[in-house]
Amino acid sequence: MSALRLFHASDIHFGGENQAAVAGAAQWMADHPVDLAILSGDLTREGQRTEFEAARAWIDALPVRAVVTAGNHDVPYFNIPYRALMPWKRFDRWMGDLKAPPPLAGLAYAGINTARGVQPRANWSKGQISMAQVRKAIGRIRTGAPGALKLITCHHPLVEVVGGPMTGNVWGGPTAAEAFTAAGADLVLTGHIHTPFVHAYPFGDQRTYAVGAGTLSIRERGVAPSFNCLEIAAECITVTAMAWQGTRYEPYRTWRVDRRLETAVDTSARPEEGQDPPAAQSVAV
Ligand SMILES: [Fe+2]
Ligand SMILES: [Fe+2]
DSSP states (O other), rough: SSSSEEEOOOOBTTTTTTTHHHHHHHHHHSSOSSSSHHHHHHHOOOOOOHHHHHHHHHHTTTSSSSSEOTTTSOTTTOOHHHHHHHHHHHHHHGGGGGOOOOOOEEEEEEOOOOOOSSSOOOOOOOOOOHHHHHHHHHHHTTSSOOEEEEEEEEEEESSSSTOOOOOOOOOTHHHHHHHHHHTTTOOEESSSSSSSSEEEETTTTTTOOEEEOOOOOOOOOOOSSEEEEEEEOOSSSEEEEEEESSEEEEEEEEEEEEEEGGOOOOOOOOOTOOOOOOOOOEEEO
């Protein structure tokens, strides 16, 4: 029996959403109750007012509360001065009250914004995470009761996904992932690459898992529109990517991973030379 059941979607890109898949995801939540809907950025396509309005209307009609982090598309995409000076004005207007989740027993949550309106590199859509953000997130997840799920959400994968269709190229990402592992985070939920995945960070006890949700937009990257359903039990976490089949959602892939036992945390532990790290157990269904 699972103690917590979470819906995780990303990259809906209202303005370019797959309308049937988005409506189907809301219906799926009505048919399969979850404790919280987590949306890890790129809610809009170009950060337009009408796109934020559509996103908020969809969120408000959900049968469950949502918590939202920003993505690189949630800035005024083509208005460079506005994007440079006030990148999050619209996001905060429509989503500001959804940046923190409602109190939920068994959950210690931290949301981080890894997107930036401008950056000193050509591709400003890639991610950044500062040590101040890392410290703040660690402080938040440490407030959880013993056994609580320590969950961090941001938009860009902090460590590159092997075989992924694109990169997050997050400045500070691997350092942050190592710090989150040392701090005992259970999950880091992200989006951006429009493809679902689960893998353990290659640090410490390797019991901190990166979980990516696909997209619910028409901008597919090799996988049908999808979201993740996470079932959190005391000793393991099951992540099922649910893919849109035109008229309904079907399981696309399932991962089952062991949770860290709180009494057995040894963040300095590394695998013996020649020993494979514990891999996420992938269950094809
Ligand atoms: Fe996206
Ligand atoms: Fe993105």
